[in-house]
Amino acid sequence: xxxxxxxxxxxxxxxxxxxxxxxxxxxxxxxxxxxxxxxxQGLQFLIQYYNGEERAKGNILxxxxxxxxxxxxxxxxLSSLELGDSALYFCASSVGDSGSYxxxxxxxxxxxxx
Amino acid sequence: KNEVEQSPQNxxxxxGEFITINCSYSVGISALxxxxxxxxxxxxxxxxxxxxxxxxxxxxxxxxxxEKHSSLHITASHPRDSAVYICAVRSNFGxxxxxxxxxxxxxxxx
Numbered sequence: 001x002x003x004x005x006x007x008x009x010x011x012x013x014x015x016x017x018x019x020x021x022x023x024x025x026x027x028x029x030x031x032x033x034x035x036x037x038x039x040x041q042g043l044q045f046l047i048q049y050y051n052g053e054e055r056a057k058g059n060i061l062x063x064x065x066x067x068x069x070x071x072x073x074x075x076x077x078l079s080s081l082e083l084g085d086s087a088l089y090f091c092a093s094s095v096g097d098s099g100s101y102x103x104x105x106x107x108x109x110x111x112x113x114x
Numbered sequence: 115k116n117e118v119e120q121s122p123q124n125x126x127x128x129x130g131e132f133i134t135i136n137c138s139y140s141v142g143i144s145a146l147x148x149x150x151x152x153x154x155x156x157x158x159x160x161x162x163x164x165x166x167x168x169x170x171x172x173x174x175x176x177x178x179x180x181e182k183h184s185s186l187h188i189t190a191s192h193p194r195d196s197a198v199y200i201c202a203v204r205s206n207f208g209x210x211x212x213x214x215x216x217x218x219x220x221x222x223x224x
Contacts, residue, residue: 002158033212043200043214058211088155100145100164100204103212105157 003027004093004106012112018079021109025072025093031055032074033094033103034066038087049074050097081113117141120201120215128223133188135218137201140182144206148175148186151198151217160186160199193222 003026013019025032034046036059045058049068060066063081068074078085088110092103119138127133137146148160161168161175163184168175172191177184188195201215 042216043202045211045213048211056211090157092157098144098204100162102159102162103147104159105149107156110155 002104002106004091004104006089006091006106006109008109009107010110010112012114013081014114015081015083017081017113018077019081019111021076021078021089021091021111023074023076023091023093023106025074025091026104029093029095029104030072031094031097031101032068032072033092034060034074034076035090035092036087037090037108038084043090046076048097055097078111083113086111086113116216117213118201118203118215120199120218122218123216124219124221126221126223127191129192131191131222133191133195133220133222135186135199135201135220137184137186137215138182139184139201139203139213141203141213142206143179143182143203145204146177146184147202147204147212148184149200149202151200153197157200188220191222193224196220196222 005024030051033048037043046060048056066076088108090108092105094101094103121136150158172189174187198217200217202212
């Protein structure tokens with residue numbers, strides 16, 4: 001158990017809908033990273049927050065947004081969903097704000113868009 | 115060409131064999147991560163290294179910064195080592211993102 005929690009574990013929804021994925025980092029970790037893993041693209045970095053502020057952005061679509069709250073949990077919002085958004089979404093946390101710190105991964109949320 | 119290349123893509127071996135998985139990258143990096151993804155999908159961080167060698171149990175990770183190459187070794191492999199092993203690098207150009215390899219699927223046969 002990494003100490004990182006993600007909810008829900010599975011999500012099935014229809015095209016055009018909006019969903020929110022939630023992540024709680026390990027106690028004491030200030031950074032939260034979001035990743036998408038699809039069959040054709042592999043793991044891709046989406047976005048990072050550190051202590052409530054956006055720190056780095058990767059291949060995140062404009063239809064996607066995220067935030068980190070004062071209690072350090074984070075939410076990833078996906079809107080106008082398309083079939084291609086079906087993927088595993090992982091969050092990870094680390095103590096520092098740099099990719100040079102070890103990251104601890106949550107169990108992931110499997111999103112299926114039908 | 116991908117920034118991070120792993121080889122082999124698939125590897126099947128007998129229990130007890132010594133396993134080597136390779137990772138080559140094309141950019142300057144400040145850190146390299148080795149991750150293990152279990153068949154159920156969960157990801158575990160195995161190592162993070164920026165130089166030299168690290169060992170944890172039967173796992174050993176090495177990195178050669180000059181040659182832009184890292185290896186993950188598993189000694190006395192066991193069926194429970196069956197998983198996908200993923201290499202990821204953090205560029206030293208200031209962006210915090212990790213760039214991932216496509217993974218090596220390892221199957222250990224009893």
